[in-house]
Amino acid sequence: MLQVAHHQLGGPIVLIRDNLNVHLDTGLRTWTADRDWLTAHQLPTYAPDLNPVEGI
Secondary structure, eight states, X not given: OHHHHHHHHTSXXXXXXXXXXXXXXXXXXXXXXXXXXXXXXXXXXXXXXXXXXXXX
């Protein structure tokens, strides 16, 4: 899905991830690192001000 968005937009993408176990997977980190058009930022472990869902 990110690759499709990249092709449609024609530019770099910035991805902000929370700490869901799938987002921390080694395979996903490797996949992300292999794409020069994709920049990924990981939210801190506990950041209710940045991720309000954590309060639920």
